[in-house]
Amino acid sequence: MTDMTPSTILLIDDHPMLRNGVKQLIALDPMLLVIGEASNGEQGVELAKELDPDLTLLDLNMPGMNGLDTLDKMRQTSLSGRIVVFSVSNHEDDVVTALKRGADGYLLKDMEPEDLLAALHNAAAGKMVLSEALTPVLAASLRESRPSGDRDIQSLTPRERDIIKLIAEGLPNKVIARRLNITESTVKVHVKHLLKKMKLKSRVEAAVWVLQSNVL
Numbered sequence: 001m002t003d004m005t006p007s008t009i010l011l012i013d014d015h016p017m018l019r020n021g022v023k024q025l026i027a028l029d030p031m032l033l034v035i036g037e038a039s040n041g042e043q044g045v046e047l048a049k050e051l052d053p054d055l056t057l058l059d060l061n062m063p064g065m066n067g068l069d070t071l072d073k074m075r076q077t078s079l080s081g082r083i084v085v086f087s088v089s090n091h092e093d094d095v096v097t098a099l100k101r102g103a104d105g106y107l108l109k110d111m112e113p114e115d116l117l118a119a120l121h122n123a124a125a126g127k128m129v130l131s132e133a134l135t136p137v138l139a140a141s142l143r144e145s146r147p148s149g150d151r152d153i154q155s156l157t158p159r160e161r162d163i164i165k166l167i168a169e170g171l172p173n174k175v176i177a178r179r180l181n182i183t184e185s186t187v188k189v190h191v192k193h194l195l196k197k198m199k200l201k202s203r204v205e206a207a208v209w210v211l212q213s214n215v216l
Contacts, residue, residue, distance in 0.1 A: 006033040007124035010051060012044035012070065013037075013059040013086070018109070022057070022086075025113050032120055041065030045073045053081050055124045058103075060087040060094060068101060075102045084123050095134055096141050099204045105129035126172030128204050138208045151198045151209070160194040163187060167203050168210035 009032060011019050019037050026032045036051050038044035042065055048056055056074070060067035067085060074083055084105040085098045095106050105123055107116065108131040119129040130138070153161065159180075166176045173191070177184040191203070200206045 006031050007054040007121070008033050008035045008051070008081075009120065009124075010035065010044070010048055010053040010056045011037040012041065012047075012056060012062075012067075014039050014062045015059075018059075022116075025117065026120070029117055029120075032117070032124070041067070041070035041073070044070055045077070048074055048079055048081075049077055052079055055081055055120065056083045057086040057107075057120075058083055060085055060089055060098065068097060071098065071101055071103060082123050082126070084119075084129060090131075090134060092138075092141050095138060099138075100201055105204070106134060107131050108133060122170065126174065127170040128207065129170075130204065130208075135208060135211070138204070151200075151213075153198075155197055156194055160190055160197075163190050164194055164198075164206055164210055167191070168207040170207065 009026060011022060011034060013019050013022075016039070019039075023034050023037070026034050035053055036047045038047050041062055044056070044058070056079075058067050058070060062070070065073070067087070071083060071085070082104040083102070084107055085103045086107050086109060087094065088109045089095075090108060098106055105119070105128050107119055107129060111119070111131055119131075123129045156164065162180060163176060166179060171179070173184050173187045177187045180187070195201070195203075195206060198206065198209070200209060
């Protein structure tokens with residue numbers, strides 16, 4: 001994909017007015033392009049397999065197959081793009097469950113339009129995205145689920161500490177590899193090891209923990 005090719009987006013949401021509004025907003029940005037829309041999870045999964053978009057915006061609360069079940073189905077396919085939940089719900093359980101089940105981010109529908117466009121660009125570029133209002137929600141969940149004393153940043157190697165710091169900046173593996181002058185596959189191995197050592201389930205959880213605990 002060249003730098004001048006728009007990032008392709010699939011919308012999965014059961015509200016036509018919401019889809020139209022998001023489409024109109026995205027149409028204002030020449031580097032983003034909606035290539036498909038679905039009104040339910042089943043249709044969304046089929047369209048995702050057919051179109052393989054760079055980014056899928058997925059509603060959580062839909063009749064029939066809900067957003068989490070749709071996310072599970074999409075993760076069972078060989079899609080190359082990112083999947084970001086786009087929801088009205090800021091409930092801790094919804095946010096944490098979506099991220100643990102493989103979402104690449106979680107955005108709230110009441111975001112400012114310019115913030116949403118910026119988040120879509122970041123998500124399509126491989127960065128994790130999270131509405132600002134959700135950071136304290138995730139931080140609270142982490143504090144409740146595991147005492148911070150369970151994690152010792154000193155148990156990480158210097159290279160692993162470098163990588164978790166860059167994860168906290170929202171950088172994808174490809175960019176981390178370039179920054180540290182190592183291969184992307186090496187980054188993946190380090191990420192796997194550091195998540196296991198720190199008892200963290202995902203990159204998003206790692207990023208929030210680093211930001212909230214000020215360990216680096």
